Amino acid sequence: AQSVTQLDSQVPVFEEAPVELRCNYSSSVSVYLFWYVQYPNQGLQLLLKYLSGSTLVESINGFEAEFNKSQTSFHLRKPSVHISDTAEYFCAVTLSYTGGFKTIFGAGTRLFVKA
Amino acid sequence: DAGVTQSPTHLIKTRGQQVTLRCSPKSGHDTVSWYQQALGQGPQFIFQYYEEEERQRGNFPDRFSGHQFPNYSSELNVNALLLGDSALYLCASSLASGPLHFGNGTRLTVT
Numbered sequence: 001a002q003s004v005t006q007l008d009s010q011v012p013v014f015e016e017a018p019v020e021l022r023c024n025y026s027s028s029v030s031v032y033l034f035w036y037v038q039y040p041n042q043g044l045q046l047l048l049k050y051l052s053g054s055t056l057v058e059s060i061n062g063f064e065a066e067f068n069k070s071q072t073s074f075h076l077r078k079p080s081v082h083i084s085d086t087a088e089y090f091c092a093v094t095l096s097y098t099g100g101f102k103t104i105f106g107a108g109t110r111l112f113v114k115a
Numbered sequence: 116d117a118g119v120t121q122s123p124t125h126l127i128k129t130r131g132q133q134v135t136l137r138c139s140p141k142s143g144h145d146t147v148s149w150y151q152q153a154l155g156q157g158p159q160f161i162f163q164y165y166e167e168e169e170r171q172r173g174n175f176p177d178r179f180s181g182h183q184f185p186n187y188s189s190e191l192n193v194n195a196l197l198l199g200d201s202a203l204y205l206c207a208s209s210l211a212s213g214p215l216h217f218g219n220g221t222r223l224t225v226t
Contacts, residue, residue, distance in 0.1 A: 004157075034214060044158070044205070044217040090157055094212055100170030101212045103148065105157035 002027045004093050006106035014114050015083055021076040021109045023091030032094040033067055033074045034103070035059075039087045047089070050074065061085075086113045117142060119218035121206050127224045128196050134223060136191040140208030141216045147189040148215065149181060150205040158205055164189055193223075201225045 007022040025031065033050040048059040055067040065076045074091060091106040120139045128134050140147050146165045150158035160173035164183035178194045187208075193200055201224050207215035 006157075032212065036215075036217075043219045044207075044215075046214045046216075049214055092215075096212060097171065100163060100165060102160050102163055102171040102173070103207075103215055104160055104173075105150075107157045108155075 002095055004091055004104055004106040006091050006109050008109050010110045012112045016080045018079050019081050021089050023074045025072050025093045027095055029095050034092040035076050036090045036092055037087050081113050083113050119208050119216050121218035121221050125222045129226055130196055132196050133194045136204050136221045138189045138206030140187050144208035144210050145187055146209045148207045149191045152203040152205055196225045198225050
């Protein structure tokens with residue numbers, strides 16, 4: 001069965017410290033990988049995506065994620081976090097089937113950045 | 116350029132009733148997916164519509180049904196509401212298998 005596992009439900013971290021949010025998936029079909037972010041009182045929005053090519057992808061606000069096919073992981077990292085990065089982060093996998101596709105999400109990791 | 120819009124924003128229903136939620140996709144998008152998000156959990160995939168047909172379905176009972184119209188807008192219908200159906204219902208649109216663009220959701224409360 002296809003699934004997405006986010007290994008940490010909450011990650012507290014001090015401002016300017018590095019952070020890693022972990023994501024593992026299982027799938028028997030080809031996948032595209034995404035991280036979505038939900039800031040307080042806002043809707044879900046795309047943070048970054050891996051479709052093909054370079055396994056390291058970056059967002060405009062300093063996050064990066066690396067696709068590791070052998071370990072079926074897509075961990076999200078940032079070398080120095082800001083207070084404004086406080087949000088819930090969701091790892092997602094798009095599974096392609098004949099005639100359609102579906103995107104499934106992990107349970108989310110709440111990142112709390114402390115001053 | 117309007118993004119994904121959902122209506123209504125909030126809804127209160129009684130057990131056993133039926134509800135219809137509506138979604139207009141982002142301009143240029145042809146695919147609509149519906150999700151249920153319970154408090155403190157990730158979005159759970161309900162189903163996806165493309166070319167007015169249900170293409171993929173998650174593990175939801177037949178009480179959950181939908182429709183897509185020729186203008187790509189979509190409806191989610193839930194019959195015989197249960198208390199456990201209380202959640203945030205999210206609509207997301209995309210162009211084929213591209214990234215999802217989400218609406219702000221409809222908060223459904225079943226009493």
